[in-house]
Amino acid sequence: MDIKTFNIEKLVRSNVLRLKPYSSARDEFVDFKQKMIYLDANENPFENGVNRYPDPQQRSLKEVLAEQKGVQVDQILLGNGSDEVLDLVFRAFCEPKEDNIITLPPTYGMYGVLAETNDVENKKVLLDENFQPNVEAILAKVDVNSKLMFLCSPNNPSGNSFDGVRIEQLLRAFKGLVVIDEAYIDFSKHPSWLNRLDEYPNLIITQTLSKAYGMAGIRLGICYASKEVIAVLNKIKPPYNVNELTQQKALETMLHISKVNNEIDCILRNKEDLLKALLQVNFVEKIYPTDANFVLLKVDNADRRYEELIAKGIVVRNRSKQPLCDNTLRFTIGTKSENEALIKALKEL
Secondary structure (H helix, E strand, O other), X not given: OOOOOOOHHHOOOHHHHHOOOOOOHHHHOOOOOOOOOOOOOOOOOOOOOOOOOOOOOOHHHHHXXXXXXXXXHHHEEEEOHHHHXXXXXXXXXXXOOOOEXXXXXXXXXXXXXXXXXXXXXXXEOOOOOOOOOOHHHHHHHOOOOXXXXXXXXXXXXXXXXXXXXXXXXXXXXXXXXXXXXXXXXXXXXXXXXXXXXXXXXXXXXXXXXXXXXXXXXXXXEXXXXXHHHHHHHHHHOOOOOXXXXXXXXXXXXXXXXXXXXXXXXXXXXXXXXXXHXXXXXXXXXXXXXXXXXXXXXXXXXXXXXXXXXXXXXXXXXXXXXXXXXXXXXXXXXXXXHHHHHHHHHHHHO
């Protein structure tokens, strides 16, 4: 994709291009650091910490993220979980009943759900036997109405990272937007594509605080892209889509990033211990390479083993209905004691 000839307006839905975004009270007055009497937004005036509307642009949080990730504030959009971010991308760029997307099963199921919700065709191209993108087959599926391509790397449910050369080939050849879902990037030995953001104007990267950062409950998703793409998404996002409590908790955690890094290191150590122990479980037929905080296993009978583990008080994920995942179970890496309980249960079986 040539950065000089890329024109985002050619991809945006015509109604979104014409749209004048809603301007909330907190969009019009943004100097929150001043001590002011706020009589502009019809709020309850009695202070309790959440009686005021939150910053619609989450400026304080974005400033910390920008510094930590090495991007500009205007290259960031925050959402109510990554699912809202992905839905905004659909609504901004895909014309219902006309456009299509490219997905690479087995992959994160919400891409397909959002395609159906937005009445957009989902063209599926299976990963190869090593769970890598088949570039030739993918590009053969692309047509003039292919607006988005979703690459989940590290991939869910397989756990592996996609080959960088193949990703580059797709970024250069695809005329639409390539969304790299990096929900599990903090556990990976491979670098994020964030440091290539300025190189590819058609690149969108999504990340989340739900995995490595231990904040699945606050629902905070992050989108990184060119300032032009972010400006389009800001036109259609709800004015107060990230609530005040979420912003406060996320900022608190981001300012203590060393604790997050310590927990990531612990999870990775626990993963290595679990992988070694799984080699001794006789009904585990294959352990797939993993770059995430989970591992996919091929077993003798996934339905039976899943129910047996449930009976022992352990909930895992049966992925057998996914393409290329016959008789597979997915184990999230838990604490040391949780992993030990899992291994004990598996050996008893």
